Amino acid sequence: MLALSAALFCLPVAQAQSERFNVVYVMTDDQAPWTMGAYGNRESITPNMDRIAKEGALFRNAFTVTPVCSPSRVGFLTGLYGTQVGITDWIAPNEDAAGLGLPATATTWPAVLQKQGYRTALIGKWHLGSTPAFHPTKRGFDHFYGFLGGGNTPLDPTLEVNGKETKLKGSLPDLLTDDAMRFVEANKAKPFALVLHFRAPHTPYAPVPPEDSEPFKNLDPTIPTFKGLDVQQTKRFYREYYASVHSVDRNLGRLLAQLDQLDLTRRTIVIFASDHGYNIGQHGIHTKGNGFWMLGGANGPKRPNMWDTSLRIPLLVRWPGVIKAGSEITEAVTNLDLLPSILGMLRVAMSQSSQQNGLDFAPLLRGEKVAAWRDAVYGQYDLHNGGLAYMRMIRTSDWKLIRHHHENQMDELYDLKNDPDEARNLYNNAQHAKTRNELQNKLTSWQRSIGDPLTKEKSRLITGQ
Amino acid sequence: MLALSAALFCLPVAQAQSERFNVVYVMTDDQAPWTMGAYGNRESITPNMDRIAKEGALFRNAFTVTPVCSPSRVGFLTGLYGTQVGITDWIAPNEDAAGLGLPATATTWPAVLQKQGYRTALIGKWHLGSTPAFHPTKRGFDHFYGFLGGGNTPLDPTLEVNGKETKLKGSLPDLLTDDAMRFVEANKAKPFALVLHFRAPHTPYAPVPPEDSEPFKNLDPTIPTFKGLDVQQTKRFYREYYASVHSVDRNLGRLLAQLDQLDLTRRTIVIFASDHGYNIGQHGIHTKGNGFWMLGGANGPKRPNMWDTSLRIPLLVRWPGVIKAGSEITEAVTNLDLLPSILGMLRVAMSQSSQQNGLDFAPLLRGEKVAAWRDAVYGQYDLHNGGLAYMRMIRTSDWKLIRHHHENQMDELYDLKNDPDEARNLYNNAQHAKTRNELQNKLTSWQRSIGDPLTKEKSRLITGQ
Structure with missing residues (x-):
């Protein structure tokens, strides 16, 4: 809470x-x-x-x-x-x-x-x-x-x-x-x-x-x-x-x-x-x-x-x-x-x-001044009807990280400022590794804070994802 | 073995x-x-x-x-x-x-x-x-x-x-x-x-x-x-x-x-x-x-x-x-x-x-008489690169059952005799429920026989699949 x-x-x-x-x-x-x-x-x-x-x-x-x-x-x-x-x-x-x-x-x-x-x-x-x-x-x-x-x-x-x-x-x-x-x-x-x-x-x-x-x-x-x-x-x-x-x-x-x-x-x-x-x-x-x-x-x-x-x-x-x-x-x-x-x-x-x-x-x-609003939106979607995915997302005003758990090669990172249509996936772009890792840390913390079942599960990938 | x-x-x-x-x-x-x-x-x-x-x-x-x-x-x-x-x-x-x-x-x-x-x-x-x-x-x-x-x-x-x-x-x-x-x-x-x-x-x-x-x-x-x-x-x-x-x-x-x-x-x-x-x-x-x-x-x-x-x-x-x-x-x-x-x-x-x-x-x-050959082929595919699926299959000369584990609404049943192109999925066709169940039983037995990890996992669907 x-x-x-x-x-x-x-x-x-x-x-x-x-x-x-x-x-x-x-x-x-x-x-x-x-x-x-x-x-x-x-x-x-x-x-x-x-x-x-x-x-x-x-x-x-x-x-x-x-x-x-x-x-x-x-x-x-x-x-x-x-x-x-x-x-x-x-x-x-x-x-x-x-x-x-x-x-x-x-x-x-x-x-x-x-x-x-x-x-x-x-x-x-x-x-x-x-x-x-x-x-x-x-x-x-x-x-x-x-x-x-x-x-x-x-x-x-x-x-x-x-x-x-x-x-x-x-x-x-x-x-x-x-x-x-x-x-x-x-x-x-x-x-x-x-x-x-x-x-x-x-x-x-x-x-x-x-x-x-x-x-x-x-x-x-x-x-x-x-x-x-x-x-x-x-x-x-x-x-x-x-x-x-x-x-x-x-x-x-x-x-x-x-x-x-x-x-x-x-x-x-x-x-x-x-x-x-x-x-x-x-x-x-x-x-x-x-x-x-x-x-x-x-x-x-x-x-x-x-x-x-x-x-x-x-x-x-x-x-x-x-x-x-x-x-x-x-x-x-x-x-x-x-x-x-x-x-x-x-x-x-x-x-x-x-x-x-x-x-x-x-x-x-009410038009009141709000000192500190959220700086990120978090999302989740475990899709199992007619497909399969375990997605977790963090979105700031400038960036979005989407993790596809238990999957390889599907994770996504978008530079929303320069690519609002999310057409260029930068997940594997070394230039943005720092941003990706920072977002990942926040995402993981959030997952823990809401008792996300994924944080309690062992990954099924050998890559450690 | x-x-x-x-x-x-x-x-x-x-x-x-x-x-x-x-x-x-x-x-x-x-x-x-x-x-x-x-x-x-x-x-x-x-x-x-x-x-x-x-x-x-x-x-x-x-x-x-x-x-x-x-x-x-x-x-x-x-x-x-x-x-x-x-x-x-x-x-x-x-x-x-x-x-x-x-x-x-x-x-x-x-x-x-x-x-x-x-x-x-x-x-x-x-x-x-x-x-x-x-x-x-x-x-x-x-x-x-x-x-x-x-x-x-x-x-x-x-x-x-x-x-x-x-x-x-x-x-x-x-x-x-x-x-x-x-x-x-x-x-x-x-x-x-x-x-x-x-x-x-x-x-x-x-x-x-x-x-x-x-x-x-x-x-x-x-x-x-x-x-x-x-x-x-x-x-x-x-x-x-x-x-x-x-x-x-x-x-x-x-x-x-x-x-x-x-x-x-x-x-x-x-x-x-x-x-x-x-x-x-x-x-x-x-x-x-x-x-x-x-x-x-x-x-x-x-x-x-x-x-x-x-x-x-x-x-x-x-x-x-x-x-x-x-x-x-x-x-x-x-x-x-x-x-x-x-x-x-x-x-x-x-x-x-x-x-x-x-x-x-x-x-x-060698052209020898073989008394009893297999009557079914079994298959498996846990796909995790660029997608996600946990498929198990049994195929007889006439039928094929494909189960998509952890997924809902993706299972497939094909009447290979009458539909060799596998264009009509009969999984939910009540008329073929008996065939489906028989194939399912054989499929499950086979999975157990090879120590299939899926048989040791709890399904993540409430439907009991």
């Missing part, structure tokens, strides 16, 4: 109910920051996401510590690393059936708020265990409407509604937003925390309602330059991906409008994020940290990776009356920071026994 | 020197059987390889148990699996420098013959340890001319000559064959065992002498049909690959002619093999069990595999006066069978304490 979380315990007890901010936490699935107008995209259409940035703060350097669904969600909800709860890759159906899920020992921030009198809801994707013991209602949510596994279809999905699997008609993001709006309407007089986990823009991108696909029908999208990309396929993916992002944005607009109409905007913190970054052709791959080779228009083998394109997440926070509209925050934050930060914004303390690894970025949002 | 090797000890002691056959064992690097006229290729030009088949026997079902260089060579020379000597992937330069190599406890068949009075030579590639303790002259070879590591260049190579690194001029296969012919000439009066390990047709395919490249200059080669292949690149690879194969074949012709001229043909067993199979576009990959995705003309991530295209090796044996010319042997044999078979052909016994896993196929060559 970091020193900072101790500081939380010193905060004043929860404020009077009338003063309390609501929380609307919206998270998309597989949405890279580069899909968003606020992050500079001029082809994607995201006026409502952009509105949050315009009225609040945009994080310029927000990262997930694990670039795949389930462990990233563990981090967002609990401030814990995947290895700390035994969830190191997306939970595959057979693992799910075998009883993998978020353990009760991990405290979610909605559970903390629930104890403080907040009405809490998870609407949308869970993907942290489907067997009954892991149900969202056992992890801090009063209300659940959505799906427990990882997958669903963008149209006519089957969702759990009032505890029952129900086949529904319509667009998934619309259905989820409908329920979110019902929840807001029903709880408008109380403090509430709404967690809305869209499945979009995860594959399959299509079908989406015509109003979401039409704007991109004739778009000739800008795509990455990478030798061997099937240009037509890639462009089609971009059009479909942007349409799926639009299906979220349009629904986000409905929700924001409702907050306006109910006069809740001024006392509701709105947070918008995605679970990790995304690649469509960047580095020759499709999807995320477990992205697969897409050259030649095929689904090739996975390239386990911790490139920035997979790690960087969009993160926007609107906090009326506190955040200066249009703020930009450049400090490096991670998905693990959400728990201490949401609690920090609300000045709610966690129980002394709860452990987490994040930093409270609420002071940054 | 299999029961069969015990049988070897009952054979008569070595025959009188005058009656003894010489052994010329020629092995290429990365040469698939499909490159050879004898195996049905009408575009490649291999009259000398074909001659061995025509005058001897062609094995229709010969496999390596590990489809990558170093462990396959362990098997060919010692009858041991890679895991039994700690060499499970090709020996990378850093592993080599750290002291990985073929341990002295492993007995090579040339070492056995050396003790029986044979003059032995390794000419060409070793790749079983470069540090002095692992030198070929410490593993059964009187003479060594070649290179200790895995790599070299087809033109003007640096070779170890009389114990000294020497920069030479000329084509590598020609230089190696020159030395092989010097060795034969010098030892024509004694029984000798010549092991000639060509580096060709390993990448880089070019440059080769014009006489090897010219015949393919205008060839429009037949290439695999695989969506996304860069057709022009693939065809260029085929032309270059065939030219490299030709550079071996031409030199093989020189060596065979020398045996004829010296009247050694009638008392020399000639064996021709390659260390494993090869893919240029088959399954979308380039190279072997650690093949990488080649679609879109790029070098994508590895696809660890044990497909037949990677496992099948060419294997030809000429044994004048014993093998009926033009024989075809359909029994499944492996690279581990070479040790007991060469010793079996020469009726030389191994020491009682030596362990090996192969079967003696000499009786098949």
